[in-house]
Amino acid sequence: MDAVRTSPPRPTGEVGTANRLTRRRDVADLVAEARGGELRRTMGLTQLTLLSVGATLGTGIFVVLGQAVPEAGPAVVVSFVLAGITALFSALSYAELAGMIPGAGSSYSYTYATLGELVAWVCGWCLVLEYGVSVAAVAVGWGQYVNELLELTVGWTLPESLSGPPGAGGVLNVPAAAIVVLAMVVLLRGARESAVVNTVMVAVKVAALVMFCAVAFTAFRAGNFRPLFPLGMAGVSAGAATLFFSYIGFDAASTAGEEAKNPQRDLPRAILLSLGLITALYCAVAVAAVGAMPWREFAGTEATLSEVLVGSVGGGTLWPILLSVGAVVATTSVVLAVQYGQTRILFSMARDGLVPSLFARVHPRTGVPRANTVIVSAFVMVLAALVPLGALADATSIGTLFAFALVNCAVLILRRRSPEAPRGFRVPLAPVTCVLGVLCCGYVMWGLGSDTWIAFGLWMAAGFAIYALYGIRHSRLNRPVPQEETAE
Template identity: 75%
Template sequence: MVEQVGIRLRSRLVRRKPLEDLMAEPEHAGGLKRSLGLGHLTMISIGATLGTGIFVVLGEAVPVAGPAIVVSFILAGITALFSALSYAELAGMIPASGSSYSYTYATLGELIAWVCGWCLVLEYGVSVAAVAVGWGQYLNELLRLLFGFAIPDALSQPPGAGGVVNVPAVAVVVLAMVVLLGGAKESARVNAIMVAIKIGALLMFCAVAFTALRAGNLTPFFPLGLAGMSAGGAKLFFSYIGFDAASTAGEEAKNPQRDLPRAIVLSLVIITALYCLVALAAVGAMPWGRFEGAEAALSQVLSDATGGGSIWPLLLSVGAVVATSSVVLTVLYGQTRILFAMSRDGLMPGVFAKVNRKGVPASNTVLVSLFIAVLAAFVPLGSLADATSIGTLFAFGLVNLAVILLRRRNPDARRTFRVPFSPVTPLLGVGFCVYMMFSLGAITWVAFGLWMVGGLALYFGYGIRRSRLNDQAA
């Protein structure tokens, strides 16, 4: 009897969602409207990514790596590239809202799919909170430049960072929620405008900072050794989170098989080039030791480069506020679509899959936004960034494995993009993800372990009994 129960349990944990069902599901069960083209999808990925590391985390990463922060960005970008290629292949095959959660459901089974989805909840939800915290920092910088005052720490910092509650972080999450409730196409238009502004702001920063570049600021290039460069790369991987955001829009893309792979790869190329350019300009214009404790590092670089009193820091602060607003908007969008897919499969409560007349999962959007607003109000930035990185790396590793398994199990399935040199490239993707995960600190691993314990408790207490695959088995 016990043996039969064990066999039944194991069969539930490894059951896979048929690839054919995943490929057909958006056509008959989604409820979301197809309204996004290649430009929209590319801007969603750029919007979800560009700005997070440069505007928010750079000040924390430079003291870890020194001038080698430029190489750290390249290392993190290469790690992201291997996973981006895998995402591109799977997004072209499976145009569903679930991103890597849906891909692992078809390859590694329900339990691993749940773990992946739970990591995505960590990746998207916590990164929104982290960027919202950074948004408040740049808002304060803008207020200082414009009016000579800032929001008091008690109302602009979380507990543990000198404050009581982070009101600006809550405000930007609520604003993003309002925009998302207007519909996917309308949100994409707002995002496209914000992306154009923040790219312009970063190019302006480079033009000004390079005028103050000093070769002495770049030597020694590896003051903290290769270990420092690697640690910087692991911390900066947070800044690449979001390139996969286009894959969460699989059910709202007009031509997902063609446009999703293009959007993912194109956005990552643009992002990596800009990151490296801005990082080189920043450490070349200001000694790396001065980045320690800098909340708005790029504004400080411009102030030093221009001698203060210039309009350039003001323009950059405007760009930073817009940039981080765009990240909050697009990553929050991705979070709601992940939960939509998990709810439709029965692994999350049904409220997350309900869609209103506009084709928007409204209840989902409101609930997620309120949770993230609370997180942003009370948790410091550094803890949020590292926790996000480890969850993302774990999910990316699973996506690379999914490519290898689907090539073996479904070699004849239609693929609009194929990862070159498979299985070598996906295996390198797994290797880089594991390497970067072990570059993170012990406290981050403890937090990740606790998050996983909570997720598994939710799955075994709710998801395994409510799974839609139970109905198919019956």
């Protein structure tokens, strides 16, 4: 049977209404809880780095690039840099906190230790949006590349009614739902097995992008970059807001804190190594793509990089077929890695009592939160089957940016409150770096459309309602006397 055994955290204050909203987890408790957790420590630096690369490198570059180029023009390369700098500031903060609090909760746990329970709930709820919705978005992109591959190899595609969601010409996106189920099956086998599958897929998709650059540069035309800023800095900002989706996932290693062999040392390294590799690949691909195909021709493209090879590079269908195979593998890897991260966030929230304990039950044989994985997969499958890609990508970005801003704030608070706590990595030039991280997140959020803000407001309203009706009353910090629990 599934079981979870945890040591409750120590209460940090009285349980009046005001104190409930601001009560915090003690850093030492979080570290001790992570060390004695039920999850199995099987991942080294390589696996952690590839987990983050696997969670990040996918739909953003293979699909969303086609939405950003019409917004920014050739300056989409600058948009990538701006989005990357925004991600870098937050990555530095993640690196410090991941080495300091190596649990499975990522930024949710960090804010619980610094800003209190209500803000931690808000952060966790944003992470549910980030991870859950981004998996659905990637699954939609996977379906687009499956269709592209079928057309190139056998000359037919899936019927539009079965390969697109309502509102985008279809009835049900069957391929998107199918890849979510496939990822669920892999995840249920265990973290070690999932890491092996992810490593193979990351190698394939990096090779596919390197191949794209090599082939696309044979058709490179410098004139495609003149003028560089046809839509001004407003276009660069809008492009960065869209492309920020491409960087979501670099923090996935922080969700594996309780499955890392040496989390204090390896988590910070994995986060920064993955972001560096991803940024270099993104910029190279963007330069190659715009150099090979005029930016105005990107409008309306879905399987963007394949379209570039088909329309601008000779050699028949060989290169587009190889790229489409790489894209299918790439997006599969993202679905797997991000779905993994989502389950670990909910695992931490359930262990703290803010969501039902069902999400924290670990299967004794596989070491996997099984019910958690199945429920999350079902939720994501419905989103992937019924919601268009653009809406999913923007919703993911705004939730992520909000969580990133909170992480930067958490570093500042812990530097002041716990300066003596051991840190495997320290953010350079803090507090300036952290403040810039908050400002960059706010700037990119400002570039998102009003519909996205309205959807985000509704999502947060639902989150506050759940917290008020369930989380605040079931929080483990309500319990003044520690006692060991066993849920079967």
